[in-house]
Amino acid sequence: MSSVIDWQRSGEYSDIIYETAEGIAKITINRPERHNAFRPQTLFELQQAFNIARDDSEVGVIIFTGAGDQAFCSGGDQKIRGDDGYIGDDAVAKQGIGRLNVLDLQVQIRRLPKPVICMVAGWSIGGGNVLQVCCDLTIAADNAKFGQTGPKVGSFDGGYGSWLLAETVGLKKAREIWYLCRQYSAEEAREMGMVNTVVPLADLERETVQWARELLEKSPLALRMLKGAINAVSDGAAGMQQFAGDATMLYYMSEEAQEGRDAFKEKRRPEFDQFPRRP
Numbered sequence: 280m281s282s283v284i285d286w287q288r289s290g291e292y293s294d295i296i297y298e299t300a301e302g303i304a305k306i307t308i309n310r311p312e313r314h315n316a317f318r319p320q321t322l323f324e325l326q327q328a329f330n331i332a333r334d335d336s337e338v339g340v341i342i343f344t345g346a347g348d349q350a351f352c353s354g355g356d357q358k359i360r361g362d363d364g365y366i367g368d369d370a371v372a373k374q375g376i377g378r379l380n381v382l383d384l385q386v387q388i389r390r391l392p393k394p395v396i397c398m399v400a401g402w403s404i405g406g407g408n409v410l411q412v413c414c415d416l417t418i419a420a421d422n423a424k425f426g427q428t429g430p431k432v433g434s435f436d437g438g439y440g441s442w443l444l445a446e447t448v449g450l451k452k453a454r455e456i457w458y459l460c461r462q463y464s465a466e467e468a469r470e471m472g473m474v475n476t477v478v479p480l481a482d483l484e485r486e487t488v489q490w491a492r493e494l495l496e497k498s499p500l501a502l503r504m505l506k507g508a509i510n511a512v513s514d515g516a517a518g519m520q521q522f523a524g525d526a527t528m529l530y531y532m533s534e535e536a537q538e539g540r541d542a543f544k545e546k547r548r549p550e551f552d553q554f555p556r557r558p
């Protein structure tokens with residue numbers, strides 16, 4: 280894959296790479312020797328990187344991918360799986376307690392008010408595929424393969440992994456994917472609505488960056504509201520809370536709301552009569 284953009288690397292990470300260029304952040308899981316399986320440390324670093332991208336007002340779009348062309352992500356690292364979760368190197372792990380901290384990352388991607396594009400070469404499997412499903416858009420290389428393995432390896436994701444997948448591909452197909460643990464080609468994933476487009480591996484980054492550039496030409500607030508609106512239905516009260524928070528943000532930006540704030544600070548009655556009572 281030739282680079283089509285001058286990525287600038289920043290931050291000190293062991294399990295991921297964080298890069299930016301032209302208003303795009305690229306976050307890469309960097310454990311290719313395990314097909315980019317995640318461990319607790321990977322997820323801590325991913326959460327940090329997604330927060331940096333969220334807070335950076337220069338960044339309008341995030342590309343989420345895996346190092347190399349063999350895998351986006353193969354899910355939880357089964358080699359460090361304990362009896363109650365994944366055992367990291369942190370203080371919690373030293374007490375023998377495992378973590379299931381990919382759930383926090385899933386929520387973070389859903390609630391991040393900027394589009395997240397998943398760029399998949401090779402495997403998108405298990406908890407890795409759930410992350411892919413949580414992203415706003417997915418661009419797949421023609422060597423990509425998708426699937427869930429839970430019932431084979433003694434795991435399942437009954438949250439986004441089940442019902443967001445069902446919302447994406449339909450109930451029958453979601454059951455097939457989970458119950459049978461088959462693997463699906465990029466083209467099959469596109470046909471079932473799990474990915475947006477499939478391109479030759481050599482064109483994967485070029486195409487993904489092109490989609491990101493198109494998104495950057497659009498209104499950031501409109502994209503934010505659309506992401507919130509599309510997610511609100513399936514995220515229930517939490518989705519509505521986010522959408523309502525965005526409405527409050529827009530209201531704060533109005534002269535009407537600012538009149539209320541100013542009147543309080545100036546110890547006078549607010550003059551709301553100057554604002555129209557809209558039909």
Ligand SMILES: CC(C)(COP(=O)(O)OP(=O)(O)OC[C@H]1O[C@@H](n2cnc3c(N)ncnc32)[C@H](O)[C@@H]1OP(=O)(O)O)[C@@H](O)C(=O)NCCC(=O)NCCSC(=O)CCC(=O)c1ccccc1C(=O)O
Pocket residue numbers: 312313314316353354355356357358365378379380381382402404405406407428429432434435436437
């Ligand atoms: C993806 C494969 C089908 C690819 O097969 P192949 O091309 O033949 O490559 P391999 O030789 O198998 O793999 C190369 C190398 O990578 C290692 N590896 C691959 N995947 C993993 C993994 N997930 N963990 C650890 N290591 C991995 C593999 O062992 C090889 O290294 P060696 O040194 O040669 O041993 C195939 O690799 C495969 O099936 N992989 C496993 C896929 C899988 O089952 N993933 C886990 C699913 S369960 C999950 O993801 C947890 C879900 C979860 O996170 C969760 C769910 C619900 C609530 C909470 C949580 C949570 O927070 O954890």
